[in-house]
Each structure stands twice: as structure tokens, then as C-alpha cells.
Amino acid sequence: MSSIQASRGTRDILPDEVGYWQRVEAIARDILTRAAYREIRTPIFEQTTLFERGVGEATDVVSKEMYTFQDRGDRSLTLRPEGTAGVARSYIDHNLSAQGGVQRLWYVGAMFRYERPQAGRQRQFHQLGVEVLGSADFRADAEAIALATEILQTLGLKDLRLDLNSIGDSSDRQKYREALVAYLTPFKEELDADSQDRLTRNPLRILDSKDPRTQTILDQAPGILDYLSPDSQRRFDRVQQLLSDLGIACNVNSRLVRGLDYYTHTVFEIQSDDLGAQATVCAGGRYDGLVAELGGAETPAVGWAMGLERLILLLQQIQPATPSPVDFYIVSRGEKAESQALTLAQSLRRSGFITELDLSGSAFGKQFKRADRSDAVACLILGDTEAETKTVQLKWLRSGEQTAIEQTALLEMVDKLRQQIFRLRDD
RNA sequence: GCGAGCGUAGCCAAGUGGUUAAGGCAGUGGUUUGUGGUACCACCAUCCGGGGGUUCGAGUCCCCUCGUUCGCCCCA
Numbered sequence: 001m002s003s004i005q006a007s008r009g010t011r012d013i014l015p016d017e018v019g020y021w022q023r024v025e026a027i028a029r030d031i032l033t034r035a036a037y038r039e040i041r042t043p044i045f046e047q048t049t050l051f052e053r054g055v056g057e058a059t060d061v062v063s064k065e066m067y068t069f070q071d072r073g074d075r076s077l078t079l080r081p082e083g084t085a086g087v088a089r090s091y092i093d094h095n096l097s098a099q100g101g102v103q104r105l106w107y108v109g110a111m112f113r114y115e116r117p118q119a120g121r122q123r124q125f126h127q128l129g130v131e132v133l134g135s136a137d138f139r140a141d142a143e144a145i146a147l148a149t150e151i152l153q154t155l156g157l158k159d160l161r162l163d164l165n166s167i168g169d170s171s172d173r174q175k176y177r178e179a180l181v182a183y184l185t186p187f188k189e190e191l192d193a194d195s196q197d198r199l200t201r202n203p204l205r206i207l208d209s210k211d212p213r214t215q216t217i218l219d220q221a222p223g224i225l226d227y228l229s230p231d232s233q234r235r236f237d238r239v240q241q242l243l244s245d246l247g248i249a250c251n252v253n254s255r256l257v258r259g260l261d262y263y264t265h266t267v268f269e270i271q272s273d274d275l276g277a278q279a280t281v282c283a284g285g286r287y288d289g290l291v292a293e294l295g296g297a298e299t300p301a302v303g304w305a306m307g308l309e310r311l312i313l314l315l316q317q318i319q320p321a322t323p324s325p326v327d328f329y330i331v332s333r334g335e336k337a338e339s340q341a342l343t344l345a346q347s348l349r350r351s352g353f354i355t356e357l358d359l360s361g362s363a364f365g366k367q368f369k370r371a372d373r374s375d376a377v378a379c380l381i382l383g384d385t386e387a388e389t390k391t392v393q394l395k396w397l398r399s400g401e402q403t404a405i406e407q408t409a410l411l412e413m414v415d416k417l418r419q420q421i422f423r424l425r426d427d
Numbered sequence: 428g429c430g431a432g433c434g435u436a437g438c439c440a441a442g443u444g445g446u447u448a449a450g451g452c453a454g455u456g457g458u459u460u461g462u463g464g465u466a467c468c469a470c471c472a473u474c475c476g477g478g479g480g481u482u483c484g485a486g487u488c489c490c491c492u493c494g495u496u497c498g499c500c501c502c503a
Contacts, residue, residue, distance in 0.1 A: 005476095008494070060501050064428080082503085111503080116428080119496070120503085127503055194500070210499080259502060269503095280503055307503030333461070366456095368463035383461055397463075 009115070009123025011309075019322040020312045025108060028128055028151050035147055037104040037130055042086040044110065048076040054085035054294055056261025058202060065113040067123075079112035082260070083129045084287065084303055085294070091133050092296035102140070103133040108308070120278035120310045129284070129305035133291065136300035138235050141266045141286060142242035144302050148270060148282050149248055151306070157272075157314055160281065162249065164268045165256035166236035167204070168228045170289065176227035177203055187217045207255040223254040232265060239266055258283065262290040266302065274317060275310055282306040327353040327421050329376035329397075331367035336387040344380065344392065344407060351414040353421075372397065377421045380410075398424055 006012055013021060029039070048068050055062050067079035080086055087105055090096070096103050108128040115121060130147060132140045145162070152160055167173055181203050188196055192211035199206065207218065228236060243250055250268070258267050267285035275281070284304025291299035328348055332341035341357060348355040356374055358367045364383070371379045381393035381402075392410060395402040410417075 005494075065501080113502080115501070116499095117495075118498085121501090125503070129503090205501095277498065278502075283503060305503055310503060331462085363460040364462055365459060366463095368461095370463085372463040379463080381462070385461085393462085395462075400463085402462085 007123070009117040011122060011124075015324070016321055017312075019324070020315050021308070023322075024128070024155065024308060024311060024315070027154050028106070028108070031147060031151050031154065032106045032130065035104070035143070037106045037147075040087060040090065040105045040107050041109070042083075042090050042107065043080075045077045045079050046086055046089065048078040050085050050089055050294070051078055051081060054088065054262060054290060055082065059259055059261055061113060061259065065115055067112045067114055081113045082111055083107050083109070083127055083305055084131060084260075084262070084290070087129075087131045087303075088133070088290050088294055088296070088301070091299075092291060092294055097134055097297060097299065102135040104130070105133070106130045118276075118278060120275050120307070120313055122309060126308040127305040128308055129303060131301060131303035133301045134299055135302070136288070138238040138266075139242060141239045141302050142246065144284065144304060145243060145268055146246050146248060148284075148304055148306065152270065152282070152311075155311070155315060156318060157281075157311075159272065159274070161251070161271050162268060163253040163256050163271065164240065164243070164250045164266070165224070165253050166228060166232060166239075166265050167224055167257060167263060167267055167285075168232040169264055172224075172228050172232050173204070176222070176224050179222045179227065180204070180206075183221050184217070190217060204257045205259070207257050218255070225252075225254050235265055258285060262287040262293070264288045268304070272310075272314055274314060278307075278310060280307070281310050281314065323375065325354060325425065326356050326374045326376040328355045328378050328380055329371040329374050330355065330357045330380045330382070331364060331371060332358070332382040333364055333367075334382075334384045334387060337382040337384060340387055340390075340407070341380075341382045344382070344410075347411050348414075351411070352418070353414075377424050378417075396424070 032039075048066070051062055051066060057063065061081050066081055069077060071077055087107060091103060091105075106129065109126065110124050111127050112124055114123060117123060130144055132144055145164075149160075149162065168176070181199065184191065184199060184203070184206065188199060190213060191199070191206070192209060192214050195206045195209050195211065195214050204224075206214065209215065209218075225233075225236070240250070240252070256267055256269060258269075263285045265286040265288065268283065269280050270282040271279040272281055273279065282304055284302070286300070286302040288298075288300045291297065291301060328345075330341045330345055332338045338361075345355045345357040356376065358370060360367065360370070364381075368379070376397060379395045379397050381395060386392050386404075389406075390408070391404050391406050393402055394405050394410065
């Protein structure tokens, strides 16, 4: 095709689909606002080193999926592959900890990863996330998870699984890593190729290998939960208890490890069976080391991110797209009438009515046809006769009932019209 | 980055080497230039994602390329 198309892995969100996005954002905003979380908007690109240090140089995201470029000032910049590092950077940059207490933040926006596109996986995609900075309280973990499930539930999503695990603190993990490597090394030849490679690079990630043989070997492997310090263990127990108190079902999955380096203690993942290979809708956990790693003060933190494309894929399976409603469709003909129609439209819009003005200038018959297709509740008709007398024909499109009314009178009965429209739209 | 499938109009889709590329929905115009939803009529792909090749002849076969889907990897 010679015409220009959207780039690989990017997608237009067209008007017919945008209702899903608005709904997700509205519900999330509402729930998070009531939990006293505040929105933060950080730049789409950051210095490359932020992600190298924050996300981890050895991770796949950083080592092979970043959109990195040199700007004209020869700086190395990167389109953000995730949201947490930028928020943490901003927190340090603006010394938000100086405002005291806990910072509860949320964000929504586009993220970029150079990956092979697939259903539920794009190169530009959108995440909605929360970050709670400055609290080590295990209630912060539970609250964050509860907000995620609340959003998903309010959207009407069911059949989601919450997996929970603790990967302890760095010393727990260090001990566990040694034990795991010690166990797996004798089996090295039997592991899948990727896992063999990870044995030296990132042994914990072998745990979520999908290779059946590797999984069989892992059946007898030591579990991370046996290596948690008493403190870490207590934290994990408390988080589980709090979730259970909130009525949130979860299953402990000791093989759950996350792909980004900054996680500590609590990690979790919410998955759906209705998404194919990209099953994770929401994931996150605690990241007590990140802020210090980026040069800030020691700051405990917890957060998560949701993949909005995946969320909307699920929504589309359970509910039809919502058509955009129209209250009044205005048809007009003749110079005077046409200008009065515009004035009338403006007034009705100020009164809160969704008002579509036919701009085609075509015959009344055509305009009515479009009025009908717009699915408007009522039609307002202005021709030469109405223009002369400052009246308008009000036609209820469902019943066909039509009355003449003065334009000023119409604008004075907005409350009555609102009720009438509300009633008719419900049918 | 690897493996496999697919790609015909805005959407769905027939077409399995041979004259002008079915059909449906949507759209546009008309019957009906002051009254819609029904009905009827007409129009709506010089072209089959793009490029090259085989052939007397290609949407149909081959190669390359782009996009997409599914899986691996990875992740939201």
C-alpha cells in the first residue's frame, strides 16, 4: 500500500471504541480519588539511564525492548517502557517526600516497548498504575491490591485470578538464589535452553519457565517461601490476612517472580483465561529499593500497573460498545433559518443537551434521514416559516408527534425537556 | 529475535490459472427539493497489502517485502 499507515505495533483508537477507554479511566479515577490517590503526569521520555538503573540492565525490557534515541543535543533518551521509574524519578526530583507522609499517586498513559506485536501486546500500549511511596506498612500492599481488584470488579470483569507471592528482601533472595542454583545445576543439561542461560544470569526467572520438563524439575526445587526471614515471613502473612479480611481471594504461587529488578517482598499478578498468551491484566508489588537506587532517600514503596488494551479486550467480550447519544438533531433550510438553528444549538448545548446540527445544507428529506440515523430523541425543524415567526417545530422521533413552539419558550422549558428525553431514552 | 497461519471495497465475504472481480451490511443519489424510519431503483474495487518473477494469460503459482494473527521469548 502506498498510503501511510499506523506504524507497526501501534493502533488508532477510533470513536466507536473510545467509550471503553473513557469508561475505564472514569471508573479508575473515581475509585482512586476516593482512596485519596492523586494523579501524576510525568514525561513520555526520560534519560536512558533512568530505566537502565531503575528497571535493571539485565532485564529483557531494558536490554532489548527500549525505544532509545539520541536527541539533537546528543543526549540518550528513551521512550518510557513502564511508569514506575518515571514516577520515582519525579518523586526524588521534586523532593515529594519533603511534603511529609505517604505519597499516593496514580497515572495513566502510553508506554513503549519494542516487541513483536501480538493480541494484547503492542509497541505503544497504555498502562494505568498506582504508586504508594513512603510507606512500609503492609496495609499499603493490601490497599493497593484491593484498589486494583475494586477497579476490575466495578468494570464488571469476572473470572480473574489473583496470584500472590513474596520474594523477600535482597538477603532472603540471595540465599534462595544460591539454593536454587545448587539444586538446578545437576539438572542443567535437562533444562530448556533459555533456562540454562538464565541459570547464571537470572536464576529466579527459571521459575516461570513454561517448558514442561523444566517445570517437572522445578517440582522438587526449594521454594522461596522457605527462605524468607522471620520479618519477611510476617509481612507476607499479614498481607494475606488483610486480603482475606477484605474478602479478596488469592492463591499463593511461590513460582511467581517478576521481570523487573526493583521488586521486593510482595509481588502479585492478576490474570485472565480469556486473553490467550498475554494473560496478565495487572501486576505489581513492593519495591523498597528503587528510590534509593535512583539516588533518593531509602523509601519503601508499592505499586502496580494495568494494561489497558488487555483490559478493554476483556470488556469488549462482555459488553457491547456504547453508542454516543444525541438529544436534539436540528434540521434547517434557508439562510435565516440556518443561522437561527446555530444559535438555538448553542443555547441548547449550554443547557446541557447533546445537540447535533445538520450542516449538509441538503433537502429536508435528507436531513431527516440523517436525524433518524443519529438516533436522536427529538428533532428540531427550522424553515422559512419558523424563521419568520421565531418558532421551531419540535418532533419526537420515536412517536412522530410534532408541535410548533416559540424558540424562547423552548429554551424556557429545558427542565421539562430533560425529563422527557430521559424517559424516552430509557425505553 | 525465532516458528506457523493469514492479507480481496469502510466492514463481512465469494473466488481453487482463462473474457468486463459474486453477494451482504454500511455509504451516496433518486422515486419524495417542508418531514425520517419501510419499499423499490441506481451508483459505490481500472483492481485483489506492496514489489518482482513464472506463464500466451495470475487475485489464484513462486520469491522478496510490509502488515496482522497465533505460539515461543518477554510482559501490562
